[in-house]
Amino acid sequence: MSVDATLSFEEAMEKYDPVLGFEVHVELNTKTKMFSSAPNVFGDEPNTNVNEVDLGMPGVLPVVNKTAVESSIKIGLALNCKIAESCRFARKNYFYPDTPKNFQTSQYDEPIAYDGYLDIELEDGTVFRVEIERAHMEEDAGKLTHMGGAAGRIQGADYSLVDYNRSGVPLVEIVTKPIEGAGSRAPELAKAYVAAVREIVKNLGVSDAKMERGNVRCDANVSLRPHGRERFGIRSETKNVNSLRAVEHAVRYEIQRHAAVLDSGEPVIQETRHWHEDTRSTTSGRPKSDADDYRYFPEPDLVPVVASREWVEELRATLPEPPAERRKRLKEAWGYSDLEFRDVVNAGVMDSIEETIAAGASADVARKWWMGEIVGRAKVADVDPSELGVTPQVIVELNKLVEDGKINNKMATQVLDGVLAGEGTPEEIVEKRGLAVVSDDGPLLEAIDAALAAQPDVAEKIRGGKVQAIGAIVGGVMKATRGQADAGRVRELILEKLGVEG
Amino acid sequence: MAAINRDDVAHLARLAHIEMSAEELDRMAVELAVIVDSVKSVSEAAGEDVPATSHPIPLTNVFREDVVGHTFTAEQALSGAPDAYENRFKVPAILDED
Numbered sequence: 001m002s003v004d005a006t007l008s009f010e011e012a013m014e015k016y017d018p019v020l021g022f023e024v025h026v027e028l029n030t031k032t033k034m035f036s037s038a039p040n041v042f043g044d045e046p047n048t049n050v051n052e053v054d055l056g057m058p059g060v061l062p063v064v065n066k067t068a069v070e071s072s073i074k075i076g077l078a079l080n081c082k083i084a085e086s087c088r089f090a091r092k093n094y095f096y097p098d099t100p101k102n103f104q105t106s107q108y109d110e111p112i113a114y115d116g117y118l119d120i121e122l123e124d125g126t127v128f129r130v131e132i133e134r135a136h137m138e139e140d141a142g143k144l145t146h147m148g149g150a151a152g153r154i155q156g157a158d159y160s161l162v163d164y165n166r167s168g169v170p171l172v173e174i175v176t177k178p179i180e181g182a183g184s185r186a187p188e189l190a191k192a193y194v195a196a197v198r199e200i201v202k203n204l205g206v207s208d209a210k211m212e213r214g215n216v217r218c219d220a221n222v223s224l225r226p227h228g229r230e231r232f233g234i235r236s237e238t239k240n241v242n243s244l245r246a247v248e249h250a251v252r253y254e255i256q257r258h259a260a261v262l263d264s265g266e267p268v269i270q271e272t273r274h275w276h277e278d279t280r281s282t283t284s285g286r287p288k289s290d291a292d293d294y295r296y297f298p299e300p301d302l303v304p305v306v307a308s309r310e311w312v313e314e315l316r317a318t319l320p321e322p323p324a325e326r327r328k329r330l331k332e333a334w335g336y337s338d339l340e341f342r343d344v345v346n347a348g349v350m351d352s353i354e355e356t357i358a359a360g361a362s363a364d365v366a367r368k369w370w371m372g373e374i375v376g377r378a379k380v381a382d383v384d385p386s387e388l389g390v391t392p393q394v395i396v397e398l399n400k401l402v403e404d405g406k407i408n409n410k411m412a413t414q415v416l417d418g419v420l421a422g423e424g425t426p427e428e429i430v431e432k433r434g435l436a437v438v439s440d441d442g443p444l445l446e447a448i449d450a451a452l453a454a455q456p457d458v459a460e461k462i463r464g465g466k467v468q469a470i471g472a473i474v475g476g477v478m479k480a481t482r483g484q485a486d487a488g489r490v491r492e493l494i495l496e497k498l499g500v501e502g
Numbered sequence: 503m504a505a506i507n508r509d510d511v512a513h514l515a516r517l518a519h520i521e522m523s524a525e526e527l528d529r530m531a532v533e534l535a536v537i538v539d540s541v542k543s544v545s546e547a548a549g550e551d552v553p554a555t556s557h558p559i560p561l562t563n564v565f566r567e568d569v570v571g572h573t574f575t576a577e578q579a580l581s582g583a584p585d586a587y588e589n590r591f592k593v594p595a596i597l598d599e600d
Contacts (some may be wrong), residue, residue, distance in 0.1 A: 011544055031568045031569065031570055032568050032569065032570050033570070036571075037566065037570060037571025037572065038570075038571070039570045039573065040574050045576060046576060046588070046589045046590045047574075047576040047579040047580060047587075047589055047590060047591070048573060048574075048575065048576050048579075049573055050573060050579050051571070051573050052572055052574075053571055055579060063564065063565070064564065064565050064566065065565070065566055065568050065590070066565035066566060066567060066568065067567075067568035068568070069565065086562070088556060088557075093517075095519055096596065097593040099593070146595060147595075148595065158594075158595035159592055159595050160592075160593050160594070160595050160596065161587055161588065161590035161591065161592055161593075161594065161595060162590055162591040162592075162593055163590050163591075164579070166589070190551065198572065254542075268590050293517055295517065297556075298556035298557070300556070300557070302564075303557055303559070303561040303562055303564050304557065304562045304563075305562065305563060306563055307556040329562075356505040380561075407580065424565075446537070
C-alpha cells in the first residue's frame with residue numbers, strides 16, 4: 001500500500017480553498033424495519049431478525065413503517081427542511097451481497113425533506129450555516145465480514161460472511177449542499193456538523209445515535225480550489241468515517257492530500273476513499289465509473305407517501321427544544337460565564353447539572369460538585385460522569401450538610417467517596433465515619449488559645465485591625481482539630497476572643 | 503431508429519452481470535432498438551398534459567404500524583443458501599468493497 005504525499009495543513013490552506021459536503025446516514029430506532037415487520041435490534045444472533053422481505057425473496061410485498069416516516073419528517077423539520085407534499089420510493093440497482101434484492105429501496109428525485117439548514121456553533125462561538133440539500137428515506141444493507149484476506153491467504157481462499165439482520169433497518173440520509181467558506185476551520189466544522197446532527201437525532205428520540213454502533217455514519221466529500229476561483233475542484237468521498245474525531249481527521253488529511261496532488265500538477269481523481277483510523281489516512285477505493293449507474297426507477301411495490309400539512313404540523317408540535325437553543329437558555333438561566341458553560345458542556349455534565357438544580361441545588365453548587373469533584377473521579381474510573389453513581393439527590397444532601405454546618409467542604413468530599421463506595425446516604429456516612437464538625441465550642445476555644453499563643457505576632461496584627469491575617473490562626477486551629485472544625489465558627493470565635501469586629 | 507447501440511447493450515449487460523458474446527450483442531442491439539421504438543409509441547398516445555405515471559392505482563400512504571411481526575430462524579433463513587457458515591451466508595469475496 002503506497003503512502004500518498006501530503007502538504008502541511010498550513011501550506012494547503014495558504015494555497016487552496018476547501019469545499020466540503022457530507023452525507024450522514026442515521027439509523028432510526030423504530031421497533032421494526034423500514035419495509036418489514038422483522039425487529040430492528042442491534043447485536044442479535046446473525047440472520048435471526050429477518051423475514052422474507054429482508055431476504056429479498058421473490059413475490060414478497062414490502063409495506064412502509066409509519067413510525068419511520070414520522071421520524072423522517074421530524075428529522076426534516078429539525079433540520080429546517082421543507083417536507084414534500086408527496087414523495088415516492090425508488091429502486092437503486094446494484095449487485096453486491098449486502099443487498100439480497102440486488103437493489104436498495106431508497107428515494108431518488110423526490111426526497112421527503114429538502115432545502116433546510118443547520119446553524120453550527122464552533123467552539124469559539126462562531127456560527128456557521130450549513131445548507132441541507134435533502135434528507136431522504138431508505139433502508140440499511142446487511143453486514144459483511146470479510147474472511148481470509150487479512151490472514152494473508154491466497155486470493156482464492158477469501159470469502160465473505162453475510163448477516164442480514166441490519167438489512168432493511170430504516171435509514172435517513174442527510175445530504176448537505178456544498179459547504180464553502182470554512183477555510184482552515186473546515187476540519188473543525190466537519191466534526192461540529194456531524195456532532196450537531198447526532199445530537200439532534202438523539203434529542204428527537206428517533207435514533208440511538210451511537211456512532212460506535214454505526215447508528216450515525218458519515219461520508220465526507222472534500223475538494224480544493226485555488227483561492228478566488230469559483231468553480232469547484234474534483235472531489236473525493238471518504239467513507240467509513242465513524243467517530244467525531246475521525247471526521248475531523250479525515251477532512252484534514254484529505255485537504256493535505258489533495259493539496260499535494262494539485263501541487264504536483266496532476267488532477268485529483270474523483271473516487272471513493274476509505275478512512276483508516278490506525279494510520280489516520282485514506283486509501284483509494286474505486287474510481288467513480290459506470291458502476292455508479294444505479295438505474296433508479298420508481299419502486300412499483302410502494303405507493304407514494306403524502307404528507308398532509310396537518311400531519312406535518314402535528315409532528316412539528318411534538319418536537320423537543322433544539323439542543324443549541326436549550327444550551328443557550330440554560331447558560332442564561334444558570335448565569336455561568338462562557339468558559340464555565342463550555343467546560344460544563346465539554347465535560348458532558350450539562351444534563352446532570354440541570355437535574356441537580358431541579359432537585360433543589362443552586363446553579364453554582366451544582367457546578368461546583370459536578371465539575372470540581374465528580375468529573376475528575378469519573379475520569380479516573382473511566383466512565384461517563386453521569387454513570388459514576390452520584391444522583392442529584394446526593395449532591396443536594398451533601399450541600400445541605402455543609403450549609404447546616406454539620407460537615408465542612410473537606411469532609412463533604414470524603415462523604416462523597418463514601419457514597420461512591422456504597423456506604424449509604426450522606427447522612428449515614430457522616431454518622432458511620434464520625435465526620436461531624438466539632439461544634440462544641442469548648443475544644444475549639446482551647447485550640448484557639450493554643451494557636452494564638454503559638455503566633456503572638458499574628459494575634460497582635462489582628463488586634464491592630466489587620467483581620468486578613470486571621471487565616472494563619474484559623475489554619476492552626478484546623479490543623480489541631482484535624483480538619484473537623486467548622487472554619488466559619490472558628491473565625492467568629494477568634495474575633496470574639498480578640499475583641500475585633502469581623 | 504431508437505438511440506440504442508451495441509455499446510449501450512454491452513454496458514447494460516455488464517451492469518446486469520450477464521455475459522454476452524459478440525454475436526449476442528449484435529443481435530440484441532437490433533432487437534432492443536425495436537422494443538424501445540415500440541414502447542415509444544406510448545408517448546405518442548399521451549399528450550403533454552399527461553404526467554408520467556409510476557403507479558396506476560390512486561393509492562397513497564399504505565402504512566404498517568411499528569409492531570414486531572414474524573421472523574425466520576437462522577436455519578430457515580439459510581435453508582436456500584448455496585453456502586453458509588456459522589449461521590451466515592457465505593459468499594465469494596468481492597474485494598471491491600464499498
